[in-house]
Amino acid sequence: MKTLIHPTAVIHPNSELHPSVQVGAYAVIGAHVKVGPETIIGAHVVLEGPCEIGARNQIFPGATIGMEPQDLKYVGEPTWVKIGDNNQIREYVTINRATGAGEATIIGNGNLLMAYVHVAHNCVIEDHVIIPNSVALAGHVYIESKARLGGVLGVHQFVRIGKHSMIGGMARIDRDVPPYMLVEGNPARVRTLNLVGLKRSGMDANEIQMLKKAFRILYRSNLTFKEALEQLEILGDTEQLQHLRRFLLLSKMPGRRGLIPGKGKVSAGSDES
Secondary structure (H helix, E strand, C coil), X not given: CCCEECCCCEECCCCEECCCXXXXXXXXXXXXXXXCCCCEECCCCEECCCEEECCCCEECCXXXXXXXXXXXXXXXXXXXXXXXXXXXXXXXXEEECCCCCCCEEEECCCCEECCCCEECCCCEECCCCEECCCCEECCCCEECCCCEECCCCEECCCCEECCCCEECCCCEECCEECCCEEEECCCCEEEEECHHHHHHCCCCHHHHHHHHHHHHHHHCCCCCHHHHHHHHHHHCCXXXXXXXXXXXXXXXXXXXXXXXXXXXXXXXXXXXX
C-alpha cells in the first residue's frame, strides 16, 4: 500500500508513518513523530516530536501537536505527546508536549476535541471524552473517561475532572469536578447528578439509584464532609460509589485543589470537615 502524501507536505526523514497514513497539503511533520495505521492528517497540520499517534485518528486542518510547552520551567528536556486510537482532533487544536524529562501529555482513545481546544503540558485525557470548541486546559489537568465539557470554558492547572461528569458551557473550573455530577455556572457549582449522561452510558437503574442517594447525602443533607463520607460507606459498595469516595478523598489531599462545592451551605466541596 502506498503512503498517501500530498506533494506539498514536508516530512522529516526521521519520522515514522505507517504506509496507510494520509497526509494533506502543506502539512509539516518533524523528526521523532510516529503515526499509526489509517490515521488521516489534514492540510496545514503541524506535528513535532517526540510524538506518538496511534491508529485511525483524524487530525483536521490547522491542528498543531507536539510543540514545546508554554511553560517557563521547560528547558528543552525530552518530553512527549502520546495519542491513542480513534480520536477526532478538529481544526486548530493545539496539544503541547509535557514539562519534565520523560513526561508526556497523553490523549487516550475515542476522544473528540473540537475546534480551537488547547491541551497544555502534562495533561491526561482518558477515553471517550468530548471537549467542545474553544475550551482551554491548563497544565496538569486530568480528565477521566466519558466526561463531557461545555464550550468556551477554562480549566485551572492541576484540576481533575471525574468520569461521566458534565460541565456546562462558559464555566470557570478552578477545583476538581466529582464524577457523575453536573457542574455549571460562574462560580461553578455542582447542580445535580448527570442523569442523562449516566443513562446514555448504559448504567443500570440500581446503580443510578445508588448515585442519586449519594448525591443527596453529599449535596442536600447539610452533613459535613467527614460525615457525608461515612454515610457513603454505609450506603453501599458498588463500583461507582467506590470510585466516588476515592475521588472525593484524593481531592482533599495536600497539593490538590479541592472540590467544586454544591449549592448548599455545607456540601462535599466545602472546607468544613
